[in-house]
Amino acid sequence: MKAVVYKEYGAPEVLKIQEVVKPTPKENEVLIKVKASTVTTGDTRFRKADPFAIRFFNGIIKPKKQILGMFFSGDIVAIGTKVTKFKIGDKIFGSTGMSIFNAWAEFICIKEDATITSMPVKITYEEVASVIFGASTALHFLKKANLKKGDNILVYAASGAVGSAVVQIAKYYGANVTGVCSSKNFKFVKSLGADKVIDYTTEDFTKNDVKYEIIYDSIGKISYKKCKNSLTHSGLFVSNNAGLGDYLNLIWTSFLGKRKIVTGVSSDNLEKLTQIKKLLETKKITVPIDKTYPLDQIIQANYHVDSGHKKGNIAISFH
Structure with missing residues (x-):
């Protein structure tokens, strides 16, 4: 073969x-x-x-x-x-x-x-093979972050495999979703259900005075240090691809303050796979x-x- x-x-x-x-x-x-x-x-x-x-x-x-x-x-x-x-x-x-x-x-x-x-x-075979990585990762970290209906979540790199799944699943849970991507992907991220889209090449979301319960970095391009002032008093910075700096910050934030870092490694299991299948069959995600x-x-x-x-x-x- x-x-x-x-x-x-x-x-x-x-x-x-x-x-x-x-x-x-x-x-x-x-x-x-x-x-x-x-x-x-x-x-x-x-x-x-x-x-x-x-x-x-x-x-x-x-x-x-x-x-x-x-x-x-x-x-x-x-x-x-x-x-x-x-x-x-x-x-x-x-x-x-x-x-x-x-x-x-x-x-x-x-x-x-x-x-x-x-x-x-x-x-299709292609669709169902492709969806697992992003959807499984999104389900894992949104559960760890205890995402709730009405939460404001910002998804950085919202047009990628993980980011696009986070946008859709966060909307399924009833969150208010802001996606961050380049302008060429605006329509795409909007089509996934994002309530607002920010072009990272022209606007720095950390300077617009908006606060989020969750900031989700799906590709490891931003950091807790950069984003912490854009989090609510007890907000969470979530990263499925955290750098060394975020792991170091994770240690001290676990003892000091209410803002926290959620990171680690997602693993696949049958429970999540079954949930992904249900989301696909009920057309909650594409x-x-x-x-x-x-x-x-x-x-x-x-x-x-x-x-x-x-x-x-x-x-x-x-x-």
Whole structure:
């Protein structure tokens, strides 16, 4: 089978499409013919080993796990002898997680009790594979922040995969949403449900005297220090990609003052996947896809993500 393999860290050119051995399901596993995947900033960080700490997980000199991709959709084509939850022909989507990766391959094996479930109706393979990263991250951090109906939330980088999901899910919870993006993405962010949109190239939201219960930085481009005066007295700065400075501030804010920092690492699980499926089926969220690339254009897809200017998600099609 074909898979995207990388044997050294670096630019997108380290990715090579190669023939590898097709996996065989164990007794508690299903074999999935992958129909679609996605390229996320998580994938590109592992590809580049940026931050350097990634090397402690995945090999100091070269990557241990050489096939990236965590999110996928596809069809079950074989099952292990003890599998009871799924059958051959089921259409499913899910996450392999950082401990496995392997979704940039034509076939993957995964345990039946892993983070997988049946696909929602009336949605494409590309859409459902692409939505997991942003929606799962948004659900995780908005829950940690205890977002409530009527809260004012500002979403920085509101047009990206995570930001676009935060805007939609925050609106679903009844918040008043302000999105921050470039002017070319105004209409897009408005279409997601944002009540107000700010162009970061012409307006500094930290100087407009507006206070927010939550400021959500979806790409790690701003900091608590810059934003703290734009928070309410007990407001929260949320970042799913916090820098060292924010982690240091997290320590002292945990003891001093009512303004706090919410950060860490989001993990995927079946509960969140099921919630995402429900949100899709009830049309509470949509899946904005900037561009869909065929598998043999995986390098171009990585460059698109590396540019930092994608609108929504990048999909990879295997069919």
